[in-house]
Amino acid sequence: MSNNSSTPLSADVVIIGAGTAGGAAAVKLLRKGLSVLMLEAGAPLDQGMVVNNYRNGAYKNNHMAPYPMMPWAPHPNFIPHDNGYLIQKGPAPYTAQYIRGVGGTTWHWAGQAWRLIPNDMRLQSLYGLATDWPLSYEELEPYYCETEIEMGVSGGGPLAGDYGSPRSMPYPMDVLPLPYAFERLRERYETVGLEILPGPQARNSRAYDDRPACCGNNNCMPICPIGAQYNGSMSVRRAQSLGLNLISNAVVFKLETGAGNRIEAVHYIDENKQVHRVIAKHFLLTANAMESVKILLMSKDDQNPNGVANANDQVGRHLMDHPSSAVEYLADEPLYFGRGPMCPGSINNTRDGAFRGERSAIRVDVHNDNPTRYLTEKYVAQGYYGKELNEKLKRDAERFVLLKSMFEMLPDPENRIVLSDQKDEWGIPKMEVHYRFPEYVHRGYDACRDHFAQCVSATGGTEAKFSERGQYTNSQHITGTLRMGSDPKHSVCNKHGQAWDHENLYIGGTGVMPTAALVNSTLTGVSLSLLAADSIIKASV
Amino acid sequence: MLSRREFFVSSSVGAVLVVLGVPKLLPRAMAATPVIGLPVAPAPFITLADQLSGEIGVDRELVAFLHQKLVPVLPGLDSLVEKLTLALPKVAGITDPALRLQALADEGDGLKDLFLRINTALYLGTVDNRDGQRECIGFESVAAYQAVADYVQPPSYCTGSPNFWVQPPVFNKESAAHV
Numbered sequence: 101m102s103n104n105s106s107t108p109l110s111a112d113v114v115i116i117g118a119g120t121a122g123g124a125a126a127v128k129l130l131r132k133g134l135s136v137l138m139l140e141a142g143a144p145l146d147q148g149m150v151v152n153n154y155r156n157g158a159y160k161n162n163h164m165a166p167y168p169m170m171p172w173a174p175h176p177n178f179i180p181h182d183n184g185y186l187i188q189k190g191p192a193p194y195t196a197q198y199i200r201g202v203g204g205t206t207w208h209w210a211g212q213a214w215r216l217i218p219n220d221m222r223l224q225s226l227y228g229l230a231t232d233w234p235l236s237y238e239e240l241e242p243y244y245c246e247t248e249i250e251m252g253v254s255g256g257g258p259l260a261g262d263y264g265s266p267r268s269m270p271y272p273m274d275v276l277p278l279p280y281a282f283e284r285l286r287e288r289y290e291t292v293g294l295e296i297l298p299g300p301q302a303r304n305s306r307a308y309d310d311r312p313a314c315c316g317n318n319n320c321m322p323i324c325p326i327g328a329q330y331n332g333s334m335s336v337r338r339a340q341s342l343g344l345n346l347i348s349n350a351v352v353f354k355l356e357t358g359a360g361n362r363i364e365a366v367h368y369i370d371e372n373k374q375v376h377r378v379i380a381k382h383f384l385l386t387a388n389a390m391e392s393v394k395i396l397l398m399s400k401d402d403q404n405p406n407g408v409a410n411a412n413d414q415v416g417r418h419l420m421d422h423p424s425s426a427v428e429y430l431a432d433e434p435l436y437f438g439r440g441p442m443c444p445g446s447i448n449n450t451r452d453g454a455f456r457g458e459r460s461a462i463r464v465d466v467h468n469d470n471p472t473r474y475l476t477e478k479y480v481a482q483g484y485y486g487k488e489l490n491e492k493l494k495r496d497a498e499r500f501v502l503l504k505s506m507f508e509m510l511p512d513p514e515n516r517i518v519l520s521d522q523k524d525e526w527g528i529p530k531m532e533v534h535y536r537f538p539e540y541v542h543r544g545y546d547a548c549r550d551h552f553a554q555c556v557s558a559t560g561g562t563e564a565k566f567s568e569r570g571q572y573t574n575s576q577h578i579t580g581t582l583r584m585g586s587d588p589k590h591s592v593c594n595k596h597g598q599a600w601d602h603e604n605l606y607i608g609g610t611g612v613m614p615t616a617a618l619v620n621s622t623l624t625g626v627s628l629s630l631l632a633a634d635s636i637i638k639a640s641v
Numbered sequence: 642m643l644s645r646r647e648f649f650v651s652s653s654v655g656a657v658l659v660v661l662g663v664p665k666l667l668p669r670a671m672a673a674t675p676v677i678g679l680p681v682a683p684a685p686f687i688t689l690a691d692q693l694s695g696e697i698g699v700d701r702e703l704v705a706f707l708h709q710k711l712v713p714v715l716p717g718l719d720s721l722v723e724k725l726t727l728a729l730p731k732v733a734g735i736t737d738p739a740l741r742l743q744a745l746a747d748e749g750d751g752l753k754d755l756f757l758r759i760n761t762a763l764y765l766g767t768v769d770n771r772d773g774q775r776e777c778i779g780f781e782s783v784a785a786y787q788a789v790a791d792y793v794q795p796p797s798y799c800t801g802s803p804n805f806w807v808q809p810p811v812f813n814k815e816s817a818a819h820v
Contacts, residue, residue: 151797154797155780155781155797156777156780157777158767158775158776158777159775160796180775276804277804277806277807278807279806279807280806280807280808280809283807305803313803314803315799315801315802315803315805316799316801316803316804316805316806317794317796317797317798317799318793318794318796318797318799319796319797323797325797434809436792436793436809436810438793438796439792439793439801439805439806439810440805440806469796470793470795470796472785472786472788472789472793472795473765473785473796476764476765476785477765479738480757480760480761480764480765481757482738482739482742483738483739483741483742484738485693485694485695485756485760486692486693486694486695486696487695487696488695489695489760489764489788490694490695490697490784490787490788493785493788493789494788494789497788497789497793498789498792
């Protein structure tokens with residue numbers, strides 16, 4: 101590693117991480133007249149290239165596969181085998197998937213753009229659990245509106261209303277209608293008290309932001325081929341049109357502190373192993389809830405022996421996700437899943453109640469993935485072939501149902517990320533992940549298992565296969581590691597996203613969430629990033 | 642050169658985008674990369690592929706590509722193909738697929754392995770090379786998607802218009818009555 105001794109780059113604000121949280125914040129800051137420089141560890145990504153990679157890829161069930169991994173910006177990958185980027189310390193696996201590249205992980209999200217409900221932010225007050233957020237739903241609400249406009253969210257409608265999340269303005273677009281299969285299940289699940297609603301989605305129901313309406317390519321994950329689904333690169337592009345200075349292939353490895361413990365500069369290493377220094381008045385960290393932790397923990401100095409923003413050893417703790425269980429079965433009627441967007445509706449009337457004091461609440465996503473490939477793999481391995489296989493495949497694919505739950509993890513300080521002694525090719529430490537599930541989640545599983553059985557029964561289901569208690573998959577909603585709070589001893593930043601230890605360091609994204617709630621976390625993470633950007637704007641006046 | 646399907650699909654998506662006034666977003670991605678100048682597979686291999694795929698009209702390019710990929714992996718491939726072709730009628734009457742697989746294993750010569758390899762390639766478009774690395778040799782034309790082509794497109798393709806998914810496929814009533 102060698103130093104580039106030229107004059108350091110500078111800006112009013114340096115943003116670390118070019119995902120949706122950084123991109124949306126950059127747009128906001130630039131519109132207020134601040135100069136912004138953005139550093140992204142990975143490379144720019146091209147939609148056409150990613151679609152080609154998907155179609156030509158051997159592992160189509162691996163959403164990470166189409167995304168090229170640069171040696172200086174490795175990302176976790178578990179198919180066909182664990183690439184060892186995240187070192188699992190257990191006892192439970194934490195198989196995070198995230199993309200290091202311009203646009204970030206929203207390249208392969210499902211586009212579900214849920215707000216929290218007010219009760220999600222008051223777990224301690226209402227249910228005696230975990231912690232309350234340091235800000236109210238009402239304080240966050242304006243930022244939700246901004247995020248929905250930036251992304252282009254369709255939602256609401258007569259069936260769903262506001263989903264229990266009060267709104268000060270309508271959704272930017274009308275809700276996307278549910279596919280036929282969902283309407284059939286909605287009718288039949290109602291008989292057991294489970295209600296399917298069309299969800300809010302960062303997906304166009306009409307032309308919006310120079311992007312087309314969704315036409316049902318059913319490939320939201322790993323890549324929407326037509327750009328009807330929002331991803332972070334769209335905000336980054338908008339920010340570039342407003343004057344953003346984007347530097348990709350720039351791996352930040354140190355935040356440098358100075359007088360008063362202010363952040364003076366960031367240091368990054370490029371693809372040629374040249375080191376650079378960038379100075380700014382304010383710094384916004386939006387490099388995702390794992391990579392941001394790594395940067396802070398690496399930034400040790402005399403003033404900050406535990407790393408930046410980590411005087412109280414809170415950085416990297418309280419790691420959460422939404423553990424997921426599943427049931428698959430064959431319904432007694434053709435439903436034709438695989439037509440339309442992949443996650444357009446879900447069961448939500450299990451999301452809140454007094455039971456939250458005892459066990460996790462539940463959301464159930466009805467998956468609209470085309471099941472053909474999954475069933476084919478199974479049947480071919482079993483020995484089916486020829487006409488028998490073709491007929492079985494057609495019949496079962498038409499009737500196949502997949503339900504996946506989400507459970508609410510509780511913040512546990514022992515669930516955490518720490519730096520490993522192992523290093524990647526660019527000499528940057530890897531991360532060790534410590535993770536365990538609380539009984540609270542297992543009890544949520546038990547309740548969900550009953551719901552799943554009711555769903556199977558209500559639709560005359562056969563060949564039902566339930567996932568096991570304690571065997572949960574990640575939902576890729578990485579949260580909690582940089583949490584905001586009211587007490588510096590138990591949080592990393594305050595309600596403005598400002599690090600307790602450094603007045604000019606702000607943090608955005610899903611890591612800031614003190615509790616994970618029960619919905620896809622991206623909309624909230626971006627809203628928190630916009631809140632932090634607002635704090636920077638106020639501090640710049 | 643684009644196949645008829647590739648042309649149709651890319652044209653359809655493009656047409657939708659043009660109508661919506663967003664030509665700058667036309668996708669640059671095309672179908673899974675076609676193979677140019679590939680020799681035709683031997684007739685016995687094609688016959689076996691047709692049998693294994695239930696005469697569904699499996700893509701000849703896919704069959705040729707598969708043969709080319711299997712030759713270095715399975716020495717004596719053509720002889721094995723002949724043996725599997727002869728063995729198939731013997732196991733065809735076994736109704737339990739697991740027992741059928743066992744019967745093929747009992748035939749020896751790696752016939753079960755060949756059976757699974759060819760079916761995987763024809764239906765899923767993947768084949769493991771000599772180093773055990775999986776390769777994609779086909780996508781949108783694989784037999785699995787042919788089997789369901791009357792109601793759903795392969796993921797990433799769409800020949801409908803926005804919201805087409807609200808209605809069941811047009812064959813719905815007939816299909817439900819038949820299967």
